[in-house]
Amino acid sequence: MICPVVFVAICYYMIGLQGAIFRFFRACMVAVVTALSGMAVGTVAGAAFSDINMALVILPLILLPLMMFSGLFVNVGSLPVYFSWIKWISPMKYAYAALMKNEYEGLVFKNCDPRKEACSGELVLQQMSMDGGLSIPENIGTLFGMYIILMIVGFISLAIMSTKRMKH
Numbered sequence: 001m002i003c004p005v006v007f008v009a010i011c012y013y014m015i016g017l018q019g020a021i022f023r024f025f026r027a028c029m030v031a032v033v034t035a036l037s038g039m040a041v042g043t044v045a046g047a048a049f050s051d052i053n054m055a056l057v058i059l060p061l062i063l064l065p066l067m068m069f070s071g072l073f074v075n076v077g078s079l080p081v082y083f084s085w086i087k088w089i090s091p092m093k094y095a096y097a098a099l100m101k102n103e104y105e106g107l108v109f110k111n112c113d114p115r116k117e118a119c120s121g122e123l124v125l126q127q128m129s130m131d132g133g134l135s136i137p138e139n140i141g142t143l144f145g146m147y148i149i150l151m152i153v154g155f156i157s158l159a160i161m162s163t164k165r166m167k168h
Contacts (some may be wrong), residue, residue, distance in 0.1 A: 001032050001035070001036070003035065004028070004031035004032045004034070004035040005028050005031065005032060007031060008024070008027050008028045008031045009028070012024055012027055017103055018103060018107065023102055023103070026098075026102050026136060026140075027099060027102055029140055030095055030098045030099055030102070030136075030139075030140060030143070031095075033095075033140055033143040033144050033147065034091065034092075034095040034143060036143075036144075036147045037091040037095075037143050037146050037147045037150065038091070039147075040146070040147045040150030040151045040154060041059075041063070041091070041150060042059075043150065043151060043154035044150050044153050044154040044157060045058070045059045046154075047154045047155070047157035047158035047161060048154075048157040048161075050161060050164075050165075065086055066086065066089065066090040066091070066092060066093075067090070067092050069083060069084075069086040069087050069090060069093070070087065070090045070092035070093040070095075070096050071087065071093055071096045071097065071100075071128065071129075071130065072092065072096050075128060075129050076093070076128075076129045076130070077128075077129025078129070091143055091146050094134070094139040094140075094142045094143045094146075095139070095143060097130055097133060097134065097139050098136045098139035098140055098143075100125060100128060100130050101125065101130065101135070101136050101139075102136055103121070104121030104122070104124050104125050105121055105122070105125070106121060107120065107121030107124075108120050108121070109121075
């Protein structure tokens with residue numbers, strides 16, 4: 001949990017994000033819960049496969065679509081219907097949405113021409129199809145819920161694999 005906090009502490013103000021301290025702490029919380037969710041995905045992969053090489057082959061096949069449809073690379077509002085379900089199982093979607101809302105809610109851009117660009121954070125969120133959906137605490141809670149569920153699945157997988165190994 002220390003590494004995500006150090007990362008955010010270094011990058012947050014260097015990038016020039018909003019200076020309010022509560023926004024900084026929310027960004028730290030999102031980073032920590034995202035790191036925990038990523039660790040849980042690794043735990044499931046490590047426990048579900050008896051061969052680590054197989055886990056290393058399968059894991060990118062699962063993570064890349066989750067990353068692609070999280071909203072960072074493709075606007076979630078422009079996803080075809082047959083791909084739109086992927087965003088709901090992607091931890092990256094919830095982290096990205098929480099960080100976008102943390103930065104852009106209530107933000108007003110200075111020296112902005114309203115005829116050419118979005119001049120408020122709400123307009124940016126609308127253009128990115130993130131103006132609705134879950135709030136920041138709900139996104140964080142969903143990430144934490146994914147962490148809990150994935151850790152339970154990982155421990156169950158580990159128990160199943162260890163009983164199989166004991167029989168052989």
